[in-house]
Amino acid sequence: MENGKGLSLLIPSLENSKYLIENQDALPCIIRDGILSKVADDSDEVQLSMPAHPQLNEIEILNICNYINNAWGNQLEQISMTEMKNKLAKCKS
Ligand code: HEM
Numbered sequence: 897m898e899n900g901k902g903l904s905l906l907i908p909s910l911e912n913s914k915y916l917i918e919n920q921d922a923l924p925c926i927i928r929d930g931i932l933s934k935v936a937d938d939s940d941e942v943q944l945s946m947p948a949h950p951q952l953n954e955i956e957i958l959n960i961c962n963y964i965n966n967a968w969g970n971q972l973e974q975i976s977m978t979e980m981k982n983k984l985a986k987c988k989s
Contacts, residue, residue: 900913900964900967900968901968905944906944907946908944910968911970912970916964916970916972917970921983921986922983922987922988923961924961924980924984925983925986925987925988926946927949927957927960928950928987929948930945930948931945954980954984957984958980961980
């Protein structure tokens, strides 16, 4: 959502997000490829998933990374195109 707060359990909040800090290496992969299993919630009951965004080009993915990293209380380093390409090359899926 526009305020970064997500949608309850379905879409976890990215506001002041510890998860965002801990997943910097996977950030471009998450945005491009989505997430296929439960990750952000402690409960085993809920299977969360995020759809892939295969329509995005590298510039768009980079802009989204740097936007999210510095919006909604997040204060993370700018990622360069080279760094992002290195991260994308290591995506698990
Ligand atoms: C660092 C972590 C994450 C980042 C940077 C991220 C980023 C994004 C972005 C950029 C979108 C598209 C928003 C839009 O179209 O306006 C999105 C959508 C979404 N994400 Fe994530 N996400 C993250 C983690 C997660 C996690 C852990 C889940 C759940 C397991 C999740 C579930 C979803 C869902 C359900 C959508 C909505 C898709 C739709 O209806 O269009 N996300 N996310």
